[in-house]
Amino acid sequence: SRNAAETLGSLGYGNLRLLQGGLAAWKQFGYPVEPQTPARRVSLTLPEEIMRIVGRAEVSVIDVRPKHEFSSGHLPGALNVPLETLPDAKLPTADEYVVYDRIQNRSHKAALLIAARGSVVKELAGGIPTWAAKGYAVEVEGEAR
Numbered sequence: 001s002r003n004a005a006e007t008l009g010s011l012g013y014g015n016l017r018l019l020q021g022g023l024a025a026w027k028q029f030g031y032p033v034e035p036q037t038p039a040r041r042v043s044l045t046l047p048e049e050i051m052r053i054v055g056r057a058e059v060s061v062i063d064v065r066p067k068h069e070f071s072s073g074h075l076p077g078a079l080n081v082p083l084e085t086l087p088d089a090k091l092p093t094a095d096e097y098v099v100y101d102r103i104q105n106r107s108h109k110a111a112l113l114i115a116a117r118g119s120v121v122k123e124l125a126g127g128i129p130t131w132a133a134k135g136y137a138v139e140v141e142g143e144a145r
Contacts, residue, residue, distance in 0.1 A: 007046065041115035042108075045122040047131050050075075050098055053122075060094035064101045064110040065128075073138040075100065075124075075131065086113050100124035100131070 005016045019026060027033060034040075053059050054076060061078040063070050070080040075098075081089045083106050091097070097114050099121055101107035111123040124131060132138055 003049070041119065042111040042121045042123055044125050045098075046125050047134050047136060050100075050122060050124050050131070051134075051136055053096070054098065058095040059098060060092045060096075061098045062091070062100075062110065062114070063128075064099060064106055069102060071141065073132070073140050074128070076137050076139050078139070081110075083110050086110055091117075095120070097121045098124060100127050102127050102129060 001018050001022060005018055008016055021028070023033070054061060061075050063074045063078040063080050064083040064086060065074075065080070066082050067080060070078075074080070078100075079092070081091070083101070091114065097111075097119055099107050099111045099114060100123070101110070104123075104125075104127060107123050107127060111121040115121045126133075128138075
């Protein structure tokens, strides 16, 4: 929550508040909590945050672009699961998934499909073009550049 508030503050949003004790405190006071739907398990996440979690064992990175686009450069350690194959794909077991594409529309569809399986999904804001523009590592044919 603190990171989100800092990010929103840096984008010009004001009058931000943090819930002391977070969701646990909210529940402790008996306030209502809505069940998580697939859309609530998906968060649009800035490249800086994705950079901090890429490479962790509990995180699986999924590139939903066609194979030829994946081959031209992808996030380190990413698996290529094109969007059209995703509904039937067996994904690696992970606590959290990062999903991205070249365009946000396809990655959002993929994120919702994965979240419908009960998983938590972070969708890379801006996709691979924004990632590369920030100068973060991109693998080509198994080599980072």
